[in-house]
Amino acid sequence: MKTGNQSVKTDFILLGLFQYGPMDTVLFAVIAILFSVALMGNIILILLIQLDTRLHTPMYFLLSQLSFIDMMYISTTVPKMATNFLSNSKTITFLGCEIQAFVFLVLGGTEALLLGFMSYDRYVAIYHPLRYPVLMSKKICWFMITCAWTSCSINSLIHTLYAFQLPFCRSRLINHFFCEIPSMLPLVCQDTSQYEHTILLSGLIILLLPFMAILASYACVLTVVFQMSSGKGQTKAISTCSSHLTVASLFYVTTLSTYTRPHSLHSLEEDKIIAVFYTIITPLLNPFIYSLRNKEVIRALRRVCVQKI
Numbered sequence: 606m607k608t609g610n611q612s613v614k615t616d617f618i619l620l621g622l623f624q625y626g627p628m629d630t631v632l633f634a635v636i637a638i639l640f641s642v643a644l645m646g647n648i649i650l651i652l653l654i655q656l657d658t659r660l661h662t663p664m665y666f667l668l669s670q671l672s673f674i675d676m677m678y679i680s681t682t683v684p685k686m687a688t689n690f691l692s693n694s695k696t697i698t699f700l701g702c703e704i705q706a707f708v709f710l711v712l713g714g715t716e717a718l719l720l721g722f723m724s725y726d727r728y729v730a731i732y733h734p735l736r737y738p739v740l741m742s743k744k745i746c747w748f749m750i751t752c753a754w755t756s757c758s759i760n761s762l763i764h765t766l767y768a769f770q771l772p773f774c775r776s777r778l779i780n781h782f783f784c785e786i787p788s789m790l791p792l793v794c795q796d797t798s799q800y801e802h803t804i805l806l807s808g809l810i811i812l813l814l815p816f817m818a819i820l821a822s823y824a825c826v827l828t829v830v831f832q833m834s835s836g837k838g839q840t841k842a843i844s845t846c847s848s849h850l851t852v853a854s855l856f857y858v859t860t861l862s863t864y865t866r867p868h869s870l871h872s873l874e875e876d877k878i879i880a881v882f883y884t885i886i887t888p889l890l891n892p893f894i895y896s897l898r899n900k901e902v903i904r905a906l907r908r909v910c911v912q913k914i
Contacts, residue, residue, distance in 0.1 A: 615777060616696040617789075621689055622782045622877055633690035639889055640683045646892035647672040650902075657905040663741040664730070667723045668895060670750055674719065675888035678712040681705060682783040682884050689782075699769075702784035707765040709785065713860065713883070714757030714811045720853045721815030722749045727846055728822035731829050760807055771795065780873040781880070787863060788876060801867075808864030816857040823850060848894050852887065859883045 623632065654660045654669045682705070689695045697705070729740045768786045774794040781788040787804065790797045826846055859882040896902040 616698050617702050617784065618778050619685070619689060619695050619697055619782060619784075620778055620780045621686065621695065622881065629690040633687050636683060636687040636690070636885075639885060640679060640687065643679050643885070643889040643892075644676060646896075647676045647888070650892040650896060653902065653905055653909060656909050660901065660905050663743075663746050664723070664726050666743075666746055667719065667726060667749075671716065671719055671723070672892055674712055674716050675891050677708075678716065679885060679888040681708050681712060686782040697784065702779075702789075703765060703769045706768070706784045706786055706789075707761050709783065709884075710761035710764060711754075711757050714760055715753045716856065717812050717815055717860065718753040718757065719750070720849070720856065721818050722753070723849055724819040724822045724853070727849060728826055731826045731846075757811065760811065764804070764807065767800065771797070771800075781877055783880075783884070785863075785876075785880065787871065788873060791873070805865055805867075808861065812857055812861050812864060816853065816861070819850070819853050819857075848899060852891055852894055855890070856883055856887045859887075 650672045651669050654665045685697065685705070726741055730737050733740060764786060768789065771793045772795060773789070773792045775792045777792070779788055779792070790801070823846055830843060830846075859879050862879050863876055863883075896906070
């Protein structure tokens with residue numbers, strides 16, 4: 606046990622998404638461009654919602670929170686991943702790895718719950734339009750955000766403190782491009798099956814339950830939408846809901862694949878590819894899916910541009 610406690614304090618080595626080699630500079634450029642586009646897209650969407658008073662509604666308030674989380678989410682993993690392509694040292698300190706794992710879990714869990722709250726917002730807007738100002742008041746919106754951040758911070762703290770006190774007495778090589786707890790368990794020199802059950806339980810609560818709630822809420826929404834006499838109203842409702850459902854499906858399916866599969870069915874190479882979707886692709890696509898498919902956002906962008914000109 607002494608050896609494990611000593612080894613746990615040494616640096617880890619991130620093997621990265623691909624084998625490092627002659628293409629490192631090109632891969633760095635690609636990752637840097639994707640990272641910049643994701644940041645700019647989310648920043649523009651946040652500023653647009655803040656500047657245009659017509660977007661000061663619960664729906665867009667939650668959307669601005671989602672963009673804020675995505676900015677932090679992609680910033681937690683991608684910068685280290687990108688710099689490793691140009692650095693001779695692929696190491697990350699024990700403390701740095703612990704902080705990265707903690708922040709990543711907080712942001713990922715918060716986004717999962719927030720997407721669920723966003724579906725509730727659409728459900729209330731379409732199913733109970735007259736009660737919408739009461740059921741989605743500013744106070745309730747802030748309560749949702751506070752609950753998401755608080756609960757996921759507590760969950761992340763518990764997992765991080767437990768996982769990083771385990772004895773890492775095997776190889777220091779993490780076959781991943783960031784410190785994700787499931788990818789670190791193969792380095793532990795004791796049985797982790799019980800802890801894996803805890804990860805599964807957390808995944809079911811934080812990921813599967815909101816996803817099921819989203820599917821259930823949209824099933825109710827669709828029944829109302831198809832009963833509308835106005836074709837224009839149907840189109841607007843379906844457009845808004847389909848954008849959210851696209852984002853949610855991409856995020857939940859990939860994260861559920863990582864956090865709810867039995868350890869015996871995990872492939873570290875597959876896990877890395879899957880992680881790209883919920884760490885890079887989703888934060889990159891979110892602002893564009895919500896803006897390009899949303900006429901209100903496009904009109905707001907035009908109004909802001911005209912005012913600035």
